[in-house]
Amino acid sequence: LFFLAKRINFDLRTRLICFQWKSLDLCIHLTNLLRIFPQLPKDLPFLKRVNQNPKKPTTQFDLSLAIRFENCMEATALSSGLRPLPNPNGYRLPRSCSQRKSLPLARFHSKETPFKKPQGSLAITHHRGLSFKTNVFEQAHHPVAGDLSYDDTSRSNVAEDKIGVLLLNLGGPETLNDVQPFLYNLFADPDIIRLPRPFQFLQGAIAKFISVVRAPKSKEGYAAIGGGSPLRKITDEQADAIRLALQAKNVSADVYVGMRYWFPFTEEAVQQIKKDKITRLVVLPLYPQYSISTTGSSVRVLQDLFRKDPYLARVPVAIIESWYQRRGYVNSMADLIQKELQTFSDPKEVMVFFSAHGVPVSYVENSGDPYQKQMEECIDLIMEELKSRGVQNNHILAYQSRVGPVQWLKPYTDEVLVDLGKHGVKSLLAVPVSFVSEHIETLEEIDMEYRELALESGIENWGRVPALGLTPSFITDLADAVIESLPSAEAMVNPSAGVSEDSESSDAFGYIMKMFFGSVLAFLLLLSPKMFHAFRNHLI
Structure with a gap:
């Protein structure tokens, strides 16, 4: 809109910048919600002109912060020397702004805007998600609580x-x-x-x-x-x-x-x-x-x-x-497994079947997720503890709960159960190794779906180790860890630190994509009948 305004007459340009329409406001909220509102380039002319008057010290504009579009455009107009017109939105503009070419941009932050500059210069990222009962996920700024003192x-x-x-x-x-x-x-x-x-x-x-x-x-x-x-x-x-x-x-x-x-x-x-x-x-x-x-x-x-x-x-x-490597956790898991093995008529012939929640392979190979490595190390530690107690049972690790068409960590729990049945395994003890509480993946997926599949595959004796829950040794170990x-x-955050290196706003590719989608959305809204009607009635 600013570059468009430079090609039309003086009064129309000023009105275009200072006047706020509901359709434009909708565009702002949509772009903010979609995280495609572009960070302004640091070499725009109106930002360079802010400090032209050395006698009037001005506040530097922090481009790392999200700002409201209308405040920025209003400051742009005033910094460019345009005379202000009466505005219907209650902006508090300086009376002498038409004679001043150098104005502190910080003065044009509306008191109603939720974007406040925090201590230091921090990279503010948006958390995307949605709660159907509380509106804490889609806010660009989430007020945690009132101001509190810190000693x-x-x-x-x-x-x-x-x-x-x-x-x-x-x-x-x-x-x-x-x-x-x-x-x-x-x-x-x-x-x-x-x-x-x-x-x-x-x-x-x-x-x-x-x-x-x-x-x-x-x-x-x-x-x-x-x-x-x-x-x-x-x-x-x-x-x-x-x-x-x-x-x-x-x-x-x-x-x-x-x-x-x-x-x-x-x-x-x-x-x-x-x-x-x-x-x-x-x-x-x-x-x-x-x-x-x-x-x-x-x-x-x-x-x-x-x-x-x-x-x-x-x-x-x-x-x-x-x-997972803590001695208290390993001992607690070994205790539960050893206790459950005693419920079988022939404990030494029971296959110990560790079932862990899976993750997509791309997490491990492309993003460096250590989950698979830590899971395998965890199983080794538990089996070493059991062997030190004289338990020499065979064991296997598989991954459950995969969804979608992408490849997840293998082997899959359902496929392994079928294969074990084909190879003559008759007794099996399922161990939900990545879960410390009972929930749907233990109570329904393991206890019902996988148990039924195991019995159909030829496994005759089925057992399952309960989740750790309130096991005293486990709770004590967590307290020790604390x-x-x-x-x-x-x-967790250094107030004096600058923008984080991994900030998306510093990514040139991310900036280009934000600018592109933001421009397309703004262009479509400008072509809407309501916006055209607004321009015809109020600007021409």
């Missing part, structure tokens, strides 16, 4: 800190009506469905389509286990158990639960953490092995929330990214 002296001694522990987990629908919106949140996560950069604006539409298509079958699964996932209830119980275990070790801490795709969301937990004025935080994802799609996704959301808040940005945080990580806590 820097609390960093000096861990004992003087107010300690918080945040448990991160997947989340699950609690009723059948929650299934479709839960699936939407799941597939709207760019760490679950990884689209090429030019097509990332289609994430929401693709998530909507998949969630609608998969919802009927998923509802059948949740109906079979009682109408909803028990994950939230079990995770809350684990949080209470960890808090008591920490108290027994003379560590007072508040324990919070943040779910990635359903209530209570991570955003809600962060609100409570700030409200409680936590001064030292340990983040404990309830995933033993690290993966981009589990721990990585949850931590990314957490980092975005902390980056946007000056108080949280200074809170020391320790993140336990993986803990205590051990406290001294290493440090601020």
Whole structure:
């Protein structure tokens, strides 16, 4: 619009820049939602002219921050020496702006705009996703809580800190009506469905389509286990158990639960953490092995929330990214397996069948996801512990829960079960190694679908190791992990740091794509009948 305005007469140019239309406002919100609103180039003439008057010190414009389109265009007009006209939108313009060619752009930020400059210069990324019950996923700026004071002296001694522990987990629908919106949140996560950069604006539409298509079958699964996932209830119980275990070790801490795709969301937990004025935080994802799609996704959301808040940005945080190698976890898994083997008539002939949640092969080969390597190391550690106890059973690892046409980690659980039956395996003990709580993938997928498939394939004796849940040795080990990580806590975001290197706004290709799609959308809206009518009645 600015370049178009340069080719029309003086008054029309000024009106075009200063007048705001509802259709244009819609364009702004759409482009912001699709993350295609372009960052302005640093070599635009009107930005160079801001400091022409040395007697009038001006505030430098930080291009790393998202700004409202109308504020930028208004500042452009005034910086170009255009006289202002009365505007219907209540902009507070200086009376003498027509005589001033050098004006501080910072003065033209509307008081109503949600885009406020945080402490330091930070790369603000948008979290894409959607909650059907709360509007915390599609906001460009998510207000966590009100301004709170922070006492820097609390960093000096861990004992003087107010300690918080945040448990991160997947989340699950609690009723059948929650299934479709839960699936939407799941597939709207760019760490679950990884689209090429030019097509990332289609994430929401693709998530909507998949969630609608998969919802009927998923509802059948949740109906079979009682109408909803028990994950939230079990995770809350684990949080209470960890808090008591920490108290027994003379560590007072508040324990919070943040779910990635359903209530209570991570955003809600962060609100409570700030409200409680936590001064030292340990983040404990309830995933033993690290993966981009589990721990990585949850931590990314957490980092975005902390980056946007000056108080949280200074809170020391320790993140336990993986803990599959901890002796307490390995011993707890070995205890459960050894106990369950004793239920078979001939324990030595039982095949120990480890079933882990799969991930696409591209995560490992193209994105460097360490999940497969850590999973294999985890199985080796558990089997070494069992062998030290005299348990010499054969074992195998397979991956379950694949979806879509892409290739996932192999071997697949269903194919391995059929193959084991063909090779004469008669007794099998299933071990859900990547799950620490019972949920649909253990209660329905393993206990029902895979058990039925195993029996049909010729396996006569079936057993399944329960998830760790509230196993005392497991809870104690998690409490020990929290205590051990406290001294290493440090601020997640450096307030004085500049824009992050991996910021999409610094990517030339990303900038070109944003400019292209933003231009196309703006052009289409300008051709709409309402916009044409507005131009004809008010500008010509």
